[in-house]
Amino acid sequence: MDPSFLIPAPDPIPVNWFFLQFLLTITTFLHLVAMNVLLGSACVALAAPLAGPDEQTGPLCRKIGEKLPYVMAFTINFGVAPLLFLQVLYGQFFYTSSILMAGYWLAIIGLLIVTYYAAYIYHLRYEDLGPVRSLLTGAIVLLLVVVAFFFCNNMSIMQLPESWVRYFSGGRGWQLHFSDPTLVPRFLHFIASAVAVGGLAIAVYYEHRRRQGDGSGERWIKYGCNWFTIATLINFPIGFWFLGVLPSFAHNATTLAGKLFTVSLYGSLALAVISVIQAQRHRVYPAVGWALGAIFFMTLAREFVRIAYLNPYFSLADLPVAPQYSPMIVFLIFLILAGTLVWWMVKTVFFAQEVK
Numbered sequence: 040m041d042p043s044f045l046i047p048a049p050d051p052i053p054v055n056w057f058f059l060q061f062l063l064t065i066t067t068f069l070h071l072v073a074m075n076v077l078l079g080s081a082c083v084a085l086a087a088p089l090a091g092p093d094e095q096t097g098p099l100c101r102k103i104g105e106k107l108p109y110v111m112a113f114t115i116n117f118g119v120a121p122l123l124f125l126q127v128l129y130g131q132f133f134y135t136s137s138i139l140m141a142g143y144w145l146a147i148i149g150l151l152i153v154t155y156y157a158a159y160i161y162h163l164r165y166e167d168l169g170p171v172r173s174l175l176t177g178a179i180v181l182l183l184v185v186v187a188f189f190f191c192n193n194m195s196i197m198q199l200p201e202s203w204v205r206y207f208s209g210g211r212g213w214q215l216h217f218s219d220p221t222l223v224p225r226f227l228h229f230i231a232s233a234v235a236v237g238g239l240a241i242a243v244y245y246e247h248r249r250r251q252g253d254g255s256g257e258r259w260i261k262y263g264c265n266w267f268t269i270a271t272l273i274n275f276p277i278g279f280w281f282l283g284v285l286p287s288f289a290h291n292a293t294t295l296a297g298k299l300f301t302v303s304l305y306g307s308l309a310l311a312v313i314s315v316i317q318a319q320r321h322r323v324y325p326a327v328g329w330a331l332g333a334i335f336f337m338t339l340a341r342e343f344v345r346i347a348y349l350n351p352y353f354s355l356a357d358l359p360v361a362p363q364y365s366p367m368i369v370f371l372i373f374l375i376l377a378g379t380l381v382w383w384m385v386k387t388v389f390f391a392q393e394v395k
């Protein structure tokens with residue numbers, strides 16, 4: 040069966056696609072950074088008890104537990120924005136893939152609710168948990184990893200309409216995409232990146248405290264930087280594995296998407312190397328700047344790969360435009376207001392608590 044017959048007709052978009060793609064990229068970047076901090080710091084909280092007795096590692100784990108519910112809220116809310124833009128630009132692919140894996144896709148809601156509860160219990164009942172604490176941290180990490188795996192599956196199914204025909208041979212609504220050779224390296228690439236950024240987030244937190252005159256957490260600056268360095272170094276071979284299994288059309292340098300992909304990818308790699316060097320010198324803020332740059336370029340590379348995958352079926356420029364600028368202007372005004380409010384909330388959450 041020709042899979043192009045299965046692709047629904049796209050809805051018209053209210054403004055030029057470039058504008059929506061720009062917002063999709065920016066908001067995906069924010070979501071991925073928040074997700075990395077969430078999953079990565081939970082991984083560190085799981086592993087930290089191995090680094091020393093509870094009197095030493097307890098304060099670090101307690102601090103991570105205190106921040107987890109907030110970071111989870113940011114991750115979910117920063118996920119809503121790209122979800123909207125993804126639906127507007129790629130709805131005909133994304134809705135279909137979500138339906139093909141609907142059982143798992145809808146399960147994400149339940150998984151997130153359970154994770155939220157677990158994060159709050161970890162934070163509010165830290166002292167009472169005793170030996171159950173490690174089990175609970177393990178459960179939080181596992182649940183987040185499963186959610187991430189479902190997201191990777193959905194992104195993989197949506198960009199490969201050839202796989203949709205499997206619907207007719209069973210597995211309705213319960214499809215995972217193991218037949219895609221990029222699925223596992225893609226997923227591992229996200230997990231390693233999360234562990235790296237989680238470590239760096241811990242280093243940032245203690246660096247901030249150090250600059251405020253509290254040097255008691257200096258050990259955790261080095262600890263966080265080491266997590267960042269090791270996970271990033273592990274991510275290099277995973278990344279090259281991922282690159283190796285990507286179909287050649289995704290990085291075909293004769294196409295514009297292929298050229299842009301190559302530039303973004305190698306730009307990202309260069310920035311990642313610089314951020315690791317900075318982290319090893321314990322220059323935390325510069326390391327964060329370079330690492331954010333690397334994640335941004337990787338997010339861009341990811342968009343170019345999707346464009347290349349969908350190229351045989353669809354091009355963004357083909358989307359019908361039914362201009363409606365006034366809702367867009369209202370949206371932008373609220374975006375700026377909400378952005379300011381979120382920034383104020385971030386500062387309040389991370390700094391006001393220290394005053395308390």
Ligand code: HEM
Nearest residue numbers: 067074114115118119121122125183186187190191194229
């Ligand atoms: C809190 C747990 C979450 C984790 C661990 C997580 C993880 C991920 C990962 C790993 C990806 C990349 C998938 C890929 O490209 O293969 C992703 C993408 C995405 N996530 Fe999340 N996510 C979480 C929650 C959410 C929520 C609650 C939403 C929506 C409300 C959301 C919306 C999105 C969207 C729309 C994308 C795709 C963006 C794009 O392709 O441009 N995420 N997420």
